[in-house]
Amino acid sequence: MSRVLITGGTGFIGYHLANRLSNQNHEIVLADNFFRSEKDADLIALLEKPNVKLVEGDLTIKESWDKLGDGYDYVYHLVGINGTELFYKIPHEVLRIGIETTLHVLDWFRTKNNKPEAKILYTSSNEAYAGALEAFGKLPLPTPENVPLVISDPYNARWSYAGQKLVGELLFIHYSKAYNFRMSIVRPHNFYGPREGYQHVIPEIIERVQKKVEPFPIFGADDTRSFCYIDDAIEAIQAVMESSKTDGGTYHIGTHRETVIKDLIETMFKILNWHPKELDIKNSPAGSVKRRLPDVSKIKRDIGWEAKVELEEGLQKMTEWYLAHPRKV
Numbered sequence: 009m010s011r012v013l014i015t016g017g018t019g020f021i022g023y024h025l026a027n028r029l030s031n032q033n034h035e036i037v038l039a040d041n042f043f044r045s046e047k048d049a050d051l052i053a054l055l056e057k058p059n060v061k062l063v064e065g066d067l068t069i070k071e072s073w074d075k076l077g078d079g080y081d082y083v084y085h086l087v088g089i090n091g092t093e094l095f096y097k098i099p100h101e102v103l104r105i106g107i108e109t110t111l112h113v114l115d116w117f118r119t120k121n122n123k124p125e126a127k128i129l130y131t132s133s134n135e136a137y138a139g140a141l142e143a144f145g146k147l148p149l150p151t152p153e154n155v156p157l158v159i160s161d162p163y164n165a166r167w168s169y170a171g172q173k174l175v176g177e178l179l180f181i182h183y184s185k186a187y188n189f190r191m192s193i194v195r196p197h198n199f200y201g202p203r204e205g206y207q208h209v210i211p212e213i214i215e216r217v218q219k220k221v222e223p224f225p226i227f228g229a230d231d232t233r234s235f236c237y238i239d240d241a242i243e244a245i246q247a248v249m250e251s252s253k254t255d256g257g258t259y260h261i262g263t264h265r266e267t268v269i270k271d272l273i274e275t276m277f278k279i280l281n282w283h284p285k286e287l288d289i290k291n292s293p294a295g296s297v298k299r300r301l302p303d304v305s306k307i308k309r310d311i312g313w314e315a316k317v318e319l320e321e322g323l324q325k326m327t328e329w330y331l332a333h334p335r336k337v
């Protein structure tokens with residue numbers, strides 16, 4: 009049994025990770041201030057488990073860390089401001105919260121956790137390298153971990169998120185070397201699943217289909233992404249954390265299936281058994297990247313992980329959850 013801290017632990021990834029780890033009888037502490045998550049029925053049920061505890065607090069404030077105790081075997085640092093809309097709305101806060109919480113977690117981990125063999129994991133993002141395409145006009149596809157991290161335009165608010173992830177990766181790499189502790193970095197590539205919030209592409213499609221919106225808008229119809237179901241994703245995150253082979257390394261987590269957004273939406277129409285009469289094809293916002301496909305061979309080679317859930321199967325499960333949990337108005 010391990011003692012585990014998950015920062016940003018009531019959010020999308022944190023909740024599913026905590027559920028999985030608590031079912032394996034680990035002792036879990038979730039730290040969050042509900043900036044972007046909710047104390048909904050799923051979270052309340054999780055918190056009823058005797059081995060799961062919530063510590064509420066703003067992790068940009070140094071004193072919040074004093075409430076978390078010590079002696080953790082594993083620290084998953086998930087806290088951050090996710091959600092594309094927020095990158096445009098509050099880029100300064102995306103930067104401040106990302107960087108302050110990361111500096112605090114690293115200082116707390118090396119001075120207060122008091123467990124020399126403990127390991128810490130950072131969740132970066134594919135956004136950290138996505139600017140390379142705009143800046144240099146090319147990015148290898150599938151994209152491996154060792155491409156340059158690039159902010160193509162610091163005046164475009166979109167890149168606030170990438171900027172703090174880039175700095176976060178540097179902080180993890182150089183603090184862990186300077187102070188000699190174990191860490192790994194993961195870059196999630198479009199995780200999807202139940203309870204991911206309502207301001208994401210798939211939940212928004214579900215809502216529009218339910219409202220039978222005509223003509224049906226499709227943003228960035230020809231763009232591609234690779235979608236990874238949350239059950240696969242958290243299995244990978246735990247595997248990277250618990251292996252010593254991944255110490256000091258950066259790992260892409262995702263699938264090698266490249267999906268065109270228009271095809272994803274057509275699959276959703278099929279699952280929801282409705283098709284609009286007319287489609288309204290719209291351009292994606294400035295700074296959005298046309299194609300994204302991670303090279304996921306490193307994680308397979310080093311620890312044998314690969315995604316198992318097929319897109320249609322994952323979308324079906326996710327749709328069932330969203331139909332049962334419509335957005336509160």
Ligand SMILES: NC(=O)c1ccc[n+]([C@@H]2O[C@H](COP(=O)([O-])OP(=O)(O)OC[C@H]3O[C@@H](n4cnc5c(N)ncnc54)[C@H](O)[C@@H]3O)[C@@H](O)[C@H]2O)c1
Pocket residue numbers: 015016017018019020021022039040041042043044045065066067068085086087088089090105109131132133134195196197198199200204
């Ligand atoms: N979901 C994805 O596909 C994806 C892709 C790339 C990177 N990531 C990264 O993975 C991590 C987790 O992502 P997620 O999808 O679970 O996001 P999420 O928004 O659901 O979870 C983040 C959590 O951090 C909390 N938080 C924000 N500011 C805080 C603060 N000052 N103090 C305490 N808590 C605070 C929020 O309330 C939220 O619960 C994030 O760092 C995100 O950038 C996720």
